Amino acid sequence: MAIWNLGSINADMVYSLPHLPAPGETLAASGLQKFLGGKGANMSVAAARAGAHVRHIGAVGADGLWARERLTEYGVDTRNIAQVDTPTGHAIIAVDAQGENLIILYPGANHAIGADALSEALSDSNAGDILVFQNETSAQIQAAKQGRERGLIVCYAAAPFSAGAVQEVLPYLDFLILNEVEAEQLQQATSLAPADLPVEHVIVTLGSKGARYFPRGQMAVDFSAHRVQAVDTTGAGDTFTGYVLAGIDRGMPMAQAIKQANRAAALMVMRPGTADVIPDLKDVRAAVFD
Ligand code: RIB
Numbered sequence: 001m002a003i004w005n006l007g008s009i010n011a012d013m014v015y016s017l018p019h020l021p022a023p024g025e026t027l028a029a030s031g032l033q034k035f036l037g038g039k040g041a042n043m044s045v046a047a048a049r050a051g052a053h054v055r056h057i058g059a060v061g062a063d064g065l066w067a068r069e070r071l072t073e074y075g076v077d078t079r080n081i082a083q084v085d086t087p088t089g090h091a092i093i094a095v096d097a098q099g100e101n102l103i104i105l106y107p108g109a110n111h112a113i114g115a116d117a118l119s120e121a122l123s124d125s126n127a128g129d130i131l132v133f134q135n136e137t138s139a140q141i142q143a144a145k146q147g148r149e150r151g152l153i154v155c156y157a158a159a160p161f162s163a164g165a166v167q168e169v170l171p172y173l174d175f176l177i178l179n180e181v182e183a184e185q186l187q188q189a190t191s192l193a194p195a196d197l198p199v200e201h202v203i204v205t206l207g208s209k210g211a212r213y214f215p216r217g218q219m220a221v222d223f224s225a226h227r228v229q230a231v232d233t234t235g236a237g238d239t240f241t242g243y244v245l246a247g248i249d250r251g252m253p254m255a256q257a258i259k260q261a262n263r264a265a266a267l268m269v270m271r272p273g274t275a276d277v278i279p280d281l282k283d284v285r286a287a288v289f290d
Contacts, residue, residue: 001130002249003053003055003131004057004125005055005132006040006118007039007058008041008107008110009058009068010090010110011067012035018096019097035276035277036067039238040058040136041056041058045242046240046264047245048246049279052249055124057081058080058110058137060088061083061086061108064088080117082113086108087108088109105160111138113139119142127150128152130153130248131143131155135165144172148172154175155177157238158176159179159182163188164189174201175200177244180204200215201215206225207225208230223255226263231270231271236269239268241261243264243265243284267279
């Protein structure tokens with residue numbers, strides 16, 4: 001089987017700061033590093049490192065060919081990443097001494113993915129494949145509809161969160177992953193708690209507290225996180241999602257896939273950076289936690 005990821009690709013400019021800047025504040029960074037990033041690219045790399053065959057559907061500008069090449073090096077199938085006439089997306093990421101972040105996004109080419117390119121890519125998919133997308137690209141609704149029509153397992157990682165964007169794709173979803181705050185915002189917008197959403201599988205990630213899985217019509221199941229010293233939480237949620245989906249794609253029961261994803265996310269928060277530093281399956285399996 002395969003995982004199809006309609007996903008963003010960004011150049012992540014990561015600034016190390018003593019604290020996150022307040023409005024009007026000028027703050028000198030103590031470091032700057034450039035990484036491959038984007039929630040989509042991070043998920044593709046995570047799923048590929050977890051052993052899945054990942055086909056990324058996306059777009060970069062002429063300035064982003066390095067990003068496509070890097071995804072290929074990391075084992076992602078990049079034949080459906082188009083080169084378009086718009087600059088590649090980028091993110092300005094501030095990380096403070098506690099590992100917390102703030103992110104400014106410039107969508108660029110991620111918003112220039114055409115519906116035709118999406119349809120052409122998905123014409124190679126097979127029923128039972130997984131389709132994942134996030135809220136950083138164009139063509140999300142088309143993806144959700146086509147995924148459903150083709151019998152794919154349609155998964156939405158609802159970040160960056162917009163209640164309207166989730167509501168538009170909700171009828172087509174088999175799988176929804178969102179964090180605690182997003183779940184609350186969605187409940188305010190729809191009056192539906194995670195357990196009541198019309199989606200087979202809902203996972204609410206709880207940061208350092210782990211994750212809660214809501215199988216439709218059944219009791220929720222809690223999974224605790226591993227206790228680690230976080231240096232950078234950026235991309236940990238994306239790593240979790242990529243690992244969960246890879247586990248499902250490889251036939252794991254959901255509980256096993258979530259436990260493995262928790263291990264991967266725990267390792268990820270101990271590493272500064274995004275896609276380039278996502279742990280591989282060997283590291284995830286070998287890790288020893290308290
Ligand atoms: O989730 C982290 C990601 O969000 C970063 O890689 C950045 O590019 C933004 O998309």
